[in-house]
Amino acid sequence: MNKMNNKRIRLGSILILFVLVSVILVILAVLGLSTARADLVVAKRYQNNVTKQYEIMNLGTEWVEDTEKAILKNGSESDTVEKTITRDNKQLEIVLRKYSDRTCKIEKWKLTTIRGESKGLDLFDPGK
């Protein structure tokens, strides 16, 4: 019986090594996947941001074009015309000033991103 037991192939250490390597590889794979997913989310957010920025600027350009034509053709009550365009979390403020019967100038062209309220944990009020 002892002789038979001595003949058994011992796989314990190999098995432990195999399991350890597998676990490490799985952890690395999951980390890699989560990093890649986060990269993709950031890339899509960046693309979305650029698209929205140009959308609102294109709207602003259209407004300046139309308003300038109207001012030069029909005149305006005041020297300056203001416009605020809001689209999603972006805001464009434009001020157009009439200089003469033939010229208008863009006095202000300010694009801002409206930040929403933080949804993070309030560490000073655990009840929230």
Added chain:
Amino acid sequence: MKRRWRDVNRISFMIQIIASVLILLLVSSVLIRVYQASINKSKEADIITRSTRIARISAEYFSNRGSIDDVISGWDDAKKNITNYQDSIAEKDLLVYFDKKGAYQDSRFIKSGSDIKKYINNKNKLYVMKISIIADDGIGRNIEPVGIHAVREADFSIYFEGKKQYSLPCKTLYMTGEKADE
């Protein structure tokens, strides 16, 4: 008795080996799938970022808002090509070629509306940007009254390996003749 024990040991050993091989196959196939998914997602993220960056910087050059950092990082030639394009006629599209890292290679004009696939034959030029002029009021023309804002509109389409990735329409204002404050 001895023989029976030996048989039991052999069967047990075989089962262990088969189970180990199966587990190995299962684990490795799962790992390969996960790594493959990671690589695909990373590649997709990279393509999105580079396509958007190329279109954004080109649109900024087109409307003369190119940043100095981008010029320093190798967009000098691209800027020349894109800004020179302002004087070109609208019947032509401009193709600008970039390598896999998004670095500028060269550019050429093609007939507007033609299929760009026949102009992609170099594997080193993975990103291709097609700039199409949509509206071109006042570029190289005498518009009256002088000193008003004319609109220039272009579409920046980015292709990766011949497939359209991103399109960025850009409208920009152009002061005709002398500027208002001069």
